[in-house]
Amino acid sequence: MKPTKKTEEVMFGDINALLSPKPLALEAGIRRLENGMLHIAMRNVLHNCKGRMLDWWFKYFETTADLKLWHPHDHVKHGGWDSKWIKNKNYIGATIHATESLGDIPPVPATIKFHDPAEIFDVDILNQAYAEGAVSAVVYARIGFGEDTLLDDNGDPVDGYMFHVVRDTVQGSTLRSHFYLGALMADSENQLPDEVGFGLMEHCYSEFTYLAQVLPSLYYAENKNGDKAPLLW
Numbered sequence: 001m002k003p004t005k006k007t008e009e010v011m012f013g014d015i016n017a018l019l020s021p022k023p024l025a026l027e028a029g030i031r032r033l034e035n036g037m038l039h040i041a042m043r044n045v046l047h048n049c050k051g052r053m054l055d056w057w058f059k060y061f062e063t064t065a066d067l068k069l070w071h072p073h074d075h076v077k078h079g080g081w082d083s084k085w086i087k088n089k090n091y092i093g094a095t096i097h098a099t100e101s102l103g104d105i106p107p108v109p110a111t112i113k114f115h116d117p118a119e120i121f122d123v124d125i126l127n128q129a130y131a132e133g134a135v136s137a138v139v140y141a142r143i144g145f146g147e148d149t150l151l152d153d154n155g156d157p158v159d160g161y162m163f164h165v166v167r168d169t170v171q172g173s174t175l176r177s178h179f180y181l182g183a184l185m186a187d188s189e190n191q192l193p194d195e196v197g198f199g200l201m202e203h204c205y206s207e208f209t210y211l212a213q214v215l216p217s218l219y220y221a222e223n224k225n226g227d228k229a230p231l232l233w
Helices: 005-011 015-019 051-060 064-070 123-132 194-222
Strands: 029-032 038-047 075-081 095-102 105-115 137-145 160-168 172-181
Touching (some): 051 160, 051 172, 064 075, 064 194, 105 194
Antiparallel strands (some): 038 172, 095 105, 137 160, 160 172
């Protein structure tokens, strides 16, 4: 199954709920959609990390060493950004290639193309969420796994979707990560196995827990926004 605009309208009919601080029915877990795809959700608390730091991270990392800071075990290789990625300035519209594991699942190549969240969220609701502090960063991308990732005419991986929604809190921030995967297998007898979803949950929880331990200091040391570290004494 190749997702269409109609497919997206049905699948993401309640996507704006991710922008609300109110609890969701699925904060961490998996569920099989009616169209056969797999919806995977994970919730993380990022201590001392703010949304601006996570948004900056996607404009910063560019090496395998950077990826291993994010997940020392599962991240295997940074395969490179395309020309639309500009360090410290932009990742929207850019595509990255990487190799990573998902928990106990062996390493597999991944292709991820990032989009403006306003393409899929209601613009007014999105802007209001930012204005009210309900969100502090939103990342939206198309994602696919495998050696020969099928792309559409726009260069988007056909197989899935990825969302990271951050809300700043007293502790630092809360991160909602939601994935919709397995489009190409959805209408077959061999749908994406639940085990992949559970592996992605493990991977997602671990990578952002690792990242939260290093990101604040890295951000204050490397950001070009003039954002200075607080004095801790």
